[in-house]
Amino acid sequence: MTASFTTGDPRPDGSVRLDVEGDLDLTVRSSLVGHVDRLLDDPAVTGVVIDLSAVEFIDSSCIGALVGCKLDADKRGRTMRVQGARGQVDEVFEMTGVGAVLGGPSGF
Template sequence: MDRGMVGSASKGRLHVEVRRHGVSSVVSAAGELDHHTAELLREPLEACVRDGDARVVVDCSQLEFCDSTGLNVLLGARLKAEAVGGSIHLASMRPVVARVFEITGAGAVFTLHDTLDSALAD
């Protein structure tokens, strides 16, 4: 399977990598997703959608924190992807991040996966 690295970026408390895996793009976020770092995730998500990636999987396994700004980045990317027939999937959320999605009800609008492997297998 193709697991080619497309790009990566860091800004203080957040590191983002993008790689291809078959027909999916995998965007991995590690660290804290908040008001100060959200743009670092927004840009590659929107680029994947703009480039016509039908399926984008966000690997949340190393995401330690997500505030409302981070949640809005993910929701915005989902809307843009769906507008062009694509989808955003979230994989491997830690309990602290999953709680934000549970409290806000945002988990109901995403396809959630326990592991990255299960997200890529679907």
């Protein structure tokens, strides 16, 4: 299933939620990065929360993309984290230790 991306309204603190649905693989990697980059380019956005609760599969290209987006957000003085990982996605995050890098306190 091809991934789709939905951006929520900004919260009063400037954080924005990006809901992802479908499989995250090489075919959607650039779309994922593009969505996060556009959000981080907005001076009103202080942080991005990526909700993966509707994602059933993630491959290494998108894991790398999420880590790259996190590093980019950090360089810009913004926050970025993922939430809602379950099933295969959660297993891969746990197995690789990426969950600790991309996770954070909930708030959405």
